[in-house]
Structures are given as structure tokens and as C-alpha cells.
Amino acid sequence: KIYNMSKMNVSETGSDLKCLTSWVEMDESSDFSIDNIPFGVCSFPGTTNARPRCCTRLGDTVIDLSTLSEAGLFDVIDHLDSPTYTFSRDTLNNFMTHPKQVWADVRMRIIELLVSPTSCNALTPDARLRTNLPLQKTAFHDVSSENENIQVQMNLPASIQDYTDFYSSREHATNVGTMFRDPANALNPNWTRLPVGYHGRSSSIFVSGHEVTRPCGQLQINPTDASEGSNYGPSRLLDFELEVAFFVGGKPNPHGERLTMERSSERIFGFVLMNDWSARDIQKFEYVPLGPFGSKNFATTISPWIITTMALEKYKCATSYEIQEPIPLEYLQDKDYSSYDIELEIAIMGENMKEPVKVSKSNLRNLYWNAKQQ
Amino acid sequence: KIYNMSKMNVSETGSDLKCLTSWVEMDESSDFSIDNIPFGVCSFPGTTNARPRCCTRLGDTVIDLSTLSEAGLFDVIDHLDSPTYTFSRDTLNNFMTHPKQVWADVRMRIIELLVSPTSCNALTPDARLRTNLPLQKTAFHDVSSENENIQVQMNLPASIQDYTDFYSSREHATNVGTMFRDPANALNPNWTRLPVGYHGRSSSIFVSGHEVTRPCGQLQINPTDASEGSNYGPSRLLDFELEVAFFVGGKPNPHGERLTMERSSERIFGFVLMNDWSARDIQKFEYVPLGPFGSKNFATTISPWIITTMALEKYKCATSYEIQEPIPLEYLQDKDYSSYDIELEIAIMGENMKEPVKVSKSNLRNLYWNAKQQ
Numbered sequence: 247k248i249y250n251m252s253k254m255n256v257s258e259t260g261s262d263l264k265c266l267t268s269w270v271e272m273d274e275s276s277d278f279s280i281d282n283i284p285f286g287v288c289s290f291p292g293t294t295n296a297r298p299r300c301c302t303r304l305g306d307t308v309i310d311l312s313t314l315s316e317a318g319l320f321d322v323i324d325h326l327d328s329p330t331y332t333f334s335r336d337t338l339n340n341f342m343t344h345p346k347q348v349w350a351d352v353r354m355r356i357i358e359l360l361v362s363p364t365s366c367n368a369l370t371p372d373a374r375l376r377t378n379l380p381l382q383k384t385a386f387h388d389v390s391s392e393n394e395n396i397q398v399q400m401n402l403p404a405s406i407q408d409y410t411d412f413y414s415s416r417e418h419a420t421n422v423g424t425m426f427r428d429p430a431n432a433l434n435p436n437w438t439r440l441p442v443g444y445h446g447r448s449s450s451i452f453v454s455g456h457e458v459t460r461p462c463g464q465l466q467i468n469p470t471d472a473s474e475g476s477n478y479g480p481s482r483l484l485d486f487e488l489e490v491a492f493f494v495g496g497k498p499n500p501h502g503e504r505l506t507m508e509r510s511s512e513r514i515f516g517f518v519l520m521n522d523w524s525a526r527d528i529q530k531f532e533y534v535p536l537g538p539f540g541s542k543n544f545a546t547t548i549s550p551w552i553i554t555t556m557a558l559e560k561y562k563c564a565t566s567y568e569i570q571e572p573i574p575l576e577y578l579q580d581k582d583y584s585s586y587d588i589e590l591e592i593a594i595m596g597e598n599m600k601e602p603v604k605v606s607k608s609n610l611r612n613l614y615w616n617a618k619q620q
Numbered sequence: 621k622i623y624n625m626s627k628m629n630v631s632e633t634g635s636d637l638k639c640l641t642s643w644v645e646m647d648e649s650s651d652f653s654i655d656n657i658p659f660g661v662c663s664f665p666g667t668t669n670a671r672p673r674c675c676t677r678l679g680d681t682v683i684d685l686s687t688l689s690e691a692g693l694f695d696v697i698d699h700l701d702s703p704t705y706t707f708s709r710d711t712l713n714n715f716m717t718h719p720k721q722v723w724a725d726v727r728m729r730i731i732e733l734l735v736s737p738t739s740c741n742a743l744t745p746d747a748r749l750r751t752n753l754p755l756q757k758t759a760f761h762d763v764s765s766e767n768e769n770i771q772v773q774m775n776l777p778a779s780i781q782d783y784t785d786f787y788s789s790r791e792h793a794t795n796v797g798t799m800f801r802d803p804a805n806a807l808n809p810n811w812t813r814l815p816v817g818y819h820g821r822s823s824s825i826f827v828s829g830h831e832v833t834r835p836c837g838q839l840q841i842n843p844t845d846a847s848e849g850s851n852y853g854p855s856r857l858l859d860f861e862l863e864v865a866f867f868v869g870g871k872p873n874p875h876g877e878r879l880t881m882e883r884s885s886e887r888i889f890g891f892v893l894m895n896d897w898s899a900r901d902i903q904k905f906e907y908v909p910l911g912p913f914g915s916k917n918f919a920t921t922i923s924p925w926i927i928t929t930m931a932l933e934k935y936k937c938a939t940s941y942e943i944q945e946p947i948p949l950e951y952l953q954d955k956d957y958s959s960y961d962i963e964l965e966i967a968i969m970g971e972n973m974k975e976p977v978k979v980s981k982s983n984l985r986n987l988y989w990n991a992k993q994q
Binding site for chain 2: 434439442445446473475476533535572576
């Protein structure tokens with residue numbers, strides 16, 4: 247057993263909402279602040295709310311959006327025809343197919359409902375949830391570590407049809423290229439010209455914490471000579487990578503219609519942490535010439551709360567590269583070539599270890615190809 | 621515009637059902653004979669049946685299974701709890717998640733309803749559809765070329781989450797290897813030891829006949845030197861392959877549980893023709909080291925009717941290889957290493973051509989890795 251703990255810290259770098267406070271009790275240091283408003287899918291086993299539904303979270307309080315919508319609190323949102331239909335579903339897919347304006351309106355509406363009446367911001371607080379204690383009792387679920395009575399089960403936030411894993415860290419690609427080839431030609435010629443990627447198996451995407459079974463497969467007998475063949479057995483080189491994934495929302499693109507770089511930012515709903523689990527020994531034998539397959543099929547884990555691009559907007563920053571060199575071809579040029587200042591770290595804890603050991607840290611701004619280009 | 625016409629002919633090689641005839645009028649030479657009973661999803665634009673539903677077909681008659689199930693004709697099937705629910709859906713996914721016995725029972729039930737009372741077989745005909753003219757009027761749709769009033773729209777038969785494209789023709793892999801490397805080492809060492817495959821993009825799978833838009837992408841400037849970079853533009857080397865695809869049904873495999881070779885045949889629901897559209901020039905520049913991506917993302921087309929493994933059983937035969945050499949590792953050994961005797965051919969017709977030109981013919985038995993091993 248390996249416990250894998252990835253963490254995403256967003257460091258406050260100024261926001262027009264930063265003076266907001268909520269009337270809901272919460273720890274000020276929580277990542278789930280009132281200007282975060284993540285989206286996820288929860289169920290509450292053993293209660294009458296056992297069916298998964300859409301939720302958000304503030305501090306240690308998970309807030310059931312289906313209950314709020316049944317109470318009519320989202321009826322003011324334009325173009326979200328039936329909020330109850332949308333939020334009582336067991337995935338966020340329906341919500342995510344709405345245009346970005348609807349995502350933004352829902353987020354602001356949740357903030358209006360949760361903000362203190364004395365908050366310094368120009369926002370107009372709405373008292374309908376604050377003054378309705380029975381509604382709070384139904385919709386709020388305390389997940390603080392002290393409250394062991396309440397079980398909240400986090401589910402996969404969306405039904406994922408296709409998923410693509412891009413190879414967007416220049417340093418990572420250079421390291422791998424150095425190992426497999428030589429340092430002078432570490433990057434393949436295509437790498438700096440397009441975001442190289444492959445499709446993964448969406449049926450093996452699980453929420454973080456899912457117990458991953460060590461895969462079996464064909465392991466090359468002689469590490470330097472594939473022609474000596476392979477044996478079947480459990481992977482001995484199991485590995486996971488620290489990645490950040492994003493969900494594409496909006497109306498599906500009609501077949502044959504290209505999405506321009508300008509319009510791509512309207513379509514990115516939000517981000518999660520991702521661990522791409524890999525069996526490196528299985529990968530070594532199988533991957534020529536069609537890419538990784540069984541070595542990556544057994545598990546991909548993502549964090550359950552989607553942090554929206556609206557919430558991340560205030561952490562927007564230049565990438566570590568500032569400019570791309572060579573300049574990408576026109577269709578891939580991002581006039582607003584930027585990323586987000588999000589510290590990332592990854593730690594592991596083996597079965598016999600007392601505490602997790604941090605094995606790597608980075609920042610989302612260190613990726614060469616940004617989400618829009620991917 | 622290129623019209624692509626793939627065809628699958630199943631040559632009669634003996635069957636216990638071969639003496640069956642139907643009371644429904646049909647051309648004896650039709651591929652949709654009474655022992656075929658394919659499954660598909662149709663809609664009938666401009667009628668009150670405009671919503672897609674599950675169908676089968678006999679000769680030129682498309683038969684609406686949702687209407688038959690509403691009339692109670694499938695109530696005798698065990699373990700298909702609600703046939704109306706199953707067949708009124710807009711995909712076959714629900715039906716396909718049932719066990720193989722249910723697929724077989726539904727098929728035999730349809731044959732009982734359609735078989736002539738004078739048929740020579742031991743099957744007991746059921747007169748309930750034959751004697752109910754109003755039900756026939758609702759459920760039957762004549763799609764013969766003479767009847768231009770009836771429009772039947774064929775839809776994608778299933779909602780496809782993951783799809784994998786295997787590289788299972790030894791001759792094809794040898795040809796490609798000879799072109800890219802040298803004839804003496806045409807096959808990579810892994811090729812004869814495992815079915816090499818990659819995931820495709822399921823959102824670009826369409827029913828045959830869908831108009832495919834020529835994709836744009838990065839084309840390598842110097843064909844022999846990738847380091848000279850690429851230009852963006854429409855693919856000039858658009859290509860499609862003649863392939864056969866199959867649908868995996870049954871209860872989803874729990875994560876971490878392996879499907880044995882013995883159990884794999886219970887899970888293969890049926891086969892369709894497939895064209896894997898490829899932009900070879902885009903593929904050339906992009907595919908190192910993670911495999912094909914944008915070059916295969918724009919379209920994959922499949923035929924609308926799924927021919928079940930039950931219907932194909934009588935065409936079962938040895939593969940062209942008879943045995944696999946080297947012997948696969950134990951987990952991949954198929955004691956019943958076999959295929960189906962299905963003639964395959966592919967023709968194209970350019971916009972200025974008067975008739976299609978056959979460009980290739982083969983037989984499903986020529987694949988080295990069979991469906992169970994894939």
C-alpha cells in the first residue's frame with residue numbers, strides 16, 4: 247500500500263473579493279474560502295440523502311446544491327433552465343455544458359448566499375439561506391475531523407468520456423528524453439512545436455483515495471534488448487506523477503469545427519489534481535510504436551473538488567518561460583500566454599512509514615504548454 | 621468528397637438454423653436473414669416515432685423493438701427486468717450490460733416471432749406478431765429502395781466511453797514496419813507477444829456515411845528530417861483502414877479484477893465494420909513517442925447494425941495462422957484460437973467517379989490476434 251498525497255496550495259496574491267467573509271463558521275486558513283466555491287459530487291451514506299448530488303464546500307461545511315435549488319435559491323440565474331434538475335444529478339456534466347456566464351452567475355449567487363451581511367465588498371448579501379435554519383440543517387454537512395458522525399462520500403465529479411494526457415512539462419520531457427536517448431537531443435523535434443498527448447482509458451479514472459491494484463503485464467526480460475521477450479507478472483516499477491487536469495465544458499464542438507485559441511478559455515471549467523499511475527516496466531515493452539496502453543490503463547486518480555477558473559483568476563501569472571521559443575504556429579499562439587501561480591507538492595507514505603515524505607514540489611506556472619493550448 | 625464503402629459478407633457455411641424462413645416478405649439474398657437478427661438504434665424522422673429506439677432488421681424491414689416490447693412480446697425473457705425500458709432507450713448500452721444468456725434469449729425470441737409457421741426447424745413459432753396487423757404497421761418500417769416515403773435514420777448503436785484500436789494484422793504491421801524500418805526487422809519484438817493497441821477518441825466515432833471533415837494539423841516540412849519543423853495546414857495524406865470492431869458487454873469488470881481468456885467470449889456482444897480514418901502526414905510528425913493522437917481524432921466510422929457473436933457462431937473457423945508462433949504467454953493463450961470466416965472488402969468512390977473501385981479485400985480470419993485476445 248502506498249498512500250499518495252498530492253496537494254495544491256493557492257497562495258493569495260490579491261483579489262477584489264479578498265475582504266469577503268462568511269457567516270458560516272470556518273477556519274480562516276481553510277483552502278475552501280468564500281471566494282473559492284469548488285464544485286463536486288457528494289453522497290451522504292446512511293442518510294435520506296444517500297443519492298449522489300452536486301455540492302460545494304466552505305471550510306469544513308459541504309453544501310448540498312440540490313437542496314438549495316429545491317428551495318428556489320437559484321431561480322434568479324438566467325439560462326440555467328432547471329437548477330434542481332442540474333444539481334440533483336449524480337455528475338456535474340449537465341452544469342458544465344452551460345455557458346461560462348452561467349458558471350460565473352452560479353458561483354456569485356453562492357457567494358451572495360454565504361457572505362456576511364457586514365462584509366466589506368460591494369456584493370449584495372442575500373439573507374434567505376442565512377435566516378433559514380431548517381434549510382441549513384438539511385443542506386449543510388460538517389466534515390470537520392471532530393465530527394465523526396457525518397460521513398460524506400466524494401464521488402467522481404463528472405462522467406468522463408474522453409480524456410487526454412499531455413506531456414507538457416519541458417523539464418520532465420527533457421529528463422525522460424535524456425534517459426532514453428542522449429542529453430543533446432533530449433527533446434524530440436515535435437515537442438516544442440505542439441503539445442504531445444495521448445488518450446487514456448476513462449473507465450479507470452477514480453477519485454483520489456481509491457485503492458489502486460498493482461497491475462500485471464508483460465515485463466521485458468532483458469532491459470536493453472526487447473528481442474529476448476517478456477514474462478508476465480506484477481509490475482515492479484509502479485509510479486505516479488503529479489499532474490493537474492482540467493475539465494472542458496460548454497456546448498460540444500460540432501464535428502469539423504475548430505476551436506480557436508481565443509475561444510478556448512471560455513471552455514475550461516476548472517482544475518483538479520491528478521495522479522497518472524504508470525507501470526514503467528510494462529510501458530517499456532509495450533509502448534513502441536503506438537504509445538502507452540496497459541501500463542497506464544489501470545488507474546488515474548483525481549481530486550474530488552473542481553476549482554473553477556473563475557476562482558483561480560486572481561492567481562493568474564506569467565509562465566516560468568514568459569515566452570515560447572520557438573514561437574508556436576499561428577493556430578497555437580496564445581496572445582495571453584499565461585498560467586496560474588499554484589504551488590504543487592507530492593508526498594508518499596508506505597505502509598510502514600509513520601508520516602508522508604514529500605518527494606517533489608513544483609508550480610503550475612512551470613508547464614510549458616498551458617491549458618488553453620492543450 | 622470520398623465515398624467509402626466497406627462491406628462484410630458472411631458466406632453460408634452451415635447452421636442448425638439454415639432452413640428457417642420468415643413470414644415477412646424479403647429478398648432471399650439479403651444479408652439480413654432470419655438467423656442474423658442484428659441490433660441497432662433507429663429513428664424515424666417526421667413520424668411520431670422520431671425519438672431513437674432499439675431495432676432489428678429482416679431483409680428490408682426495420683423492426684422497432686421498443687414497440688414489440690410495449691406490446692408485451694418480450695415479457696417471457698428471464699432476467700431482462702423491463703424490456704420496454706431497455707429497448708426504448710436511444711442506445712443499446714442497457715441491453716448490452718445484460719448477461720450473454722439474455723442476448724441469446726432475446727435473439728431466439730425475435731426469431732420465434734418472425735419464423736414461418738411452416739418452417740422446418742424445431743423452433744416453436746409464436747403467432748402474436750404475425751397475426752397482429754396493427755402492431756406490424758407500427759413496428760415495421762420498409763427501407764427498400766423502392767419505398768422512398770419512409771426515412772429511417774441510423775444512429776450510433778451505443779454510447780461509447782472508451783475505445784481501443786488494436787494493431788492485429790500481422791501483414792499490415794509487417795508492411796508498415798518495412799516502410800519505417802527494414803524488412804528483416806519489420807515487426808517490433810513486442811508485436812508477436814501482445815496485441816499492441818492505443819486508445820482512440822470516442823467522441824469522434826460516427827455512423828458510416830457521416831461526412832468527414834478533412835483535418836488540419838502540423839505537417840513535417842522535410843519528410844526525412846523532423847528537426848526542420850512543420851507547417852500548419854489541411855492533411856494531404858488522408859487515409860482510412862478496413863477494420864472490424866466489437867462491442868464489449870456484460871457487467872463492467874470491477875477495478876483490479878482480471879478477465880480470463882475463458883470468460884472473455886461471454887463478454888463480446890457483436891461486431892461492426894469500422895473505418896479508422898487517419899491523417900498520415902499529421903501522424904508522421906506527432907506520433908513520437910506517445911503514439912497517434914490528432915491524426916486519428918477527427919473521425920472513426922462504424923456500421924450501424926451490430927452483428928452478434930451468436931449470429932456469427934456458424935461462421936467460426938480457424939485463423940489463417942492456425943497456431944500462434946511464438947506461443948503467447950499463458951494469460952493470453954486462447955485454447956480455442958479461432959476467428960470467423962467473414963469476407964471483407966473496401967471500395968472508394970471519388971466525387972468525379974461513376975462507380976466505386978474496390979481497393980482491398982481480406983477476411984476476418986486473417987487477423988493474428990483475435991477478438992478475445994484483444
